[in-house]
Amino acid sequence: MIPFMIIHLDLDSFFASAERTRNLSLVGKPLIIGGRGDPFIFDPKPARAKRLITLNSGAFVPSLYHAAHDPKNYFFEGDRIRGIVTTASYEARRCGVKTAMSIREALGLCPQAILLPPDHLLYHTLSHRLMELLQEEIPLVEQYSIDEMFGDLRGWVEDRDLLSFMAALQRRIAEELLLPISIGAARSKWIAKLATSTCKPYGLRIVCDEELYDFVRDIPIDAFPGVGRAFGRRFEAYKIKTIGEALRAKSLIEGWGRQGRDLYAKLSGNDHEDVHPSRSRKGIGISRSMDHPIKDREEFYRRVAVMVRHWAHTIMRLGVNPTTFYFGIGYEHHYRSKKQFTTYRLINEPFLQSFAKEKFEELDIYPTLSIVSIAMSATKFLHHDPKTLDLLHYEKDQKMSALSKSLAKAREWYGMDIVRSGRELL
Numbered sequence: 001m002i003p004f005m006i007i008h009l010d011l012d013s014f015f016a017s018a019e020r021t022r023n024l025s026l027v028g029k030p031l032i033i034g035g036r037g038d039p040f041i042f043d044p045k046p047a048r049a050k051r052l053i054t055l056n057s058g059a060f061v062p063s064l065y066h067a068a069h070d071p072k073n074y075f076f077e078g079d080r081i082r083g084i085v086t087t088a089s090y091e092a093r094r095c096g097v098k099t100a101m102s103i104r105e106a107l108g109l110c111p112q113a114i115l116l117p118p119d120h121l122l123y124h125t126l127s128h129r130l131m132e133l134l135q136e137e138i139p140l141v142e143q144y145s146i147d148e149m150f151g152d153l154r155g156w157v158e159d160r161d162l163l164s165f166m167a168a169l170q171r172r173i174a175e176e177l178l179l180p181i182s183i184g185a186a187r188s189k190w191i192a193k194l195a196t197s198t199c200k201p202y203g204l205r206i207v208c209d210e211e212l213y214d215f216v217r218d219i220p221i222d223a224f225p226g227v228g229r230a231f232g233r234r235f236e237a238y239k240i241k242t243i244g245e246a247l248r249a250k251s252l253i254e255g256w257g258r259q260g261r262d263l264y265a266k267l268s269g270n271d272h273e274d275v276h277p278s279r280s281r282k283g284i285g286i287s288r289s290m291d292h293p294i295k296d297r298e299e300f301y302r303r304v305a306v307m308v309r310h311w312a313h314t315i316m317r318l319g320v321n322p323t324t325f326y327f328g329i330g331y332e333h334h335y336r337s338k339k340q341f342t343t344y345r346l347i348n349e350p351f352l353q354s355f356a357k358e359k360f361e362e363l364d365i366y367p368t369l370s371i372v373s374i375a376m377s378a379t380k381f382l383h384h385d386p387k388t389l390d391l392l393h394y395e396k397d398q399k400m401s402a403l404s405k406s407l408a409k410a411r412e413w414y415g416m417d418i419v420r421s422g423r424e425l426l
């Protein structure tokens with residue numbers, strides 16, 4: 001019998017914990033990381049203290065403005081307090097501060113809280129390092145979100161060693177990355193995830209098969225991952241409030257079609273869903289909808305260059321070498337043009353700039369239409385294996401890559417606009 005096969009790991013109050021890794025004086029204090037809307041990255045005027053990060057986790061996400069040098073202006077505008085809580089440390093949660101609450105309300109509940117703008121570059125870098133650490137410890141790891149991972153322990157860790165394995169992993173992450181993490185284990189991914197949620201912060205929880213029903217029985221049904229609004233409403237209509245009640249309504253839920261059957265399998269830990277290691281290396285992408293459709297192609301290529309600059313910066317910072325690139329243009333009247341390209345080059349910013357320019361020229365098949373959105377992403381990373389790279393360009397690429405890396409460092413210090421490409425300055 002192999003009841004424990006899958007672990008789920010979830011970093012505790014990740015963004016707050018991440019800030020503490022570089023500022024130990026924040027440990028033990030109530031800390032709130034707050035976010036604001038999208039920055040104005042197409043602003044042609046350079047802004048010194050502006051840092052940006054654009055990473056996706058499956059789908060495109062907006063980039064975020066980082067204003068670490070000036071948190072005051074980030075949250076306060078005259079008498080107005082702006083932004084919402086992205087993450088609250090457990091000290092702040094004790095005062096009642098919750099994610100998605102307005103900063104204004106949060107400060108009302110916890111006036112002594114320390115307020116910080118998000119720094120997604122830091123979070124993604126730490127998340128990436130955690131993935132690398134986990135891949136040393138576990139053969140199959142799936143990145144589920146920036147701060148959550150699944151690990152498949154089948155054929156790797158014996159039942160009797162499971163708890164000590166989890167404890168050692170938790171300790172190693174705390175020691176090497178200075179990040180607190182909680183780990184749950186169960187026969188299925190979703191029960192493991194539920195186990196983690198009940199032992200936070202800095203907890204370990206194993207749910208073995210014999211106690212599975214007792215464990216889930218009193219947990220509210222809407223706390224189960226994957227119970228969306230549609231299912232939520234159905235459960236409400238049938239007065240089903242807990243997972244235990246749902247498990248007793250097998251024929252009802254399975255009568256809701258395939259999705260109902262899938263959900264019931266998940267609720268009972270019988271979905272047999274695999275840990276997908278492919279998800280551990282997702283793409284890095286950036287996409288933008290234009291405030292106003294762009295007719296002028298010079299302005300279009302200027303914006304492409306701005307986006308490539310941010311995109312290339314992220315790729316260089318993470319030290320990955322993507323080989324598959326996707327570019328897309330959205331036009332007015334719902335016309336689209338998109339394509340994927342593969343190239344084995346050592347990635348550097350000048351290459352990405354000219355590659356993107358060339359591909360967007362190819363893609364712009366409706367030159368009379370205005371452009372409403374631009375997207376680009378990179379996937380299929382090579383890791384430290386230059387053997388497979390295009391040797392014809394290797395030497396030049398190597399120099400450019402070294403240059404791009406020092407550029408990335410300079411931008412860390414002086415802001416994203418400190419060095420811009422020629423195309424951006426029309």
Ligand SMILES: [Mg+2]
Pocket residue numbers: 010011012013014147148
């Ligand atoms: Mg978390």
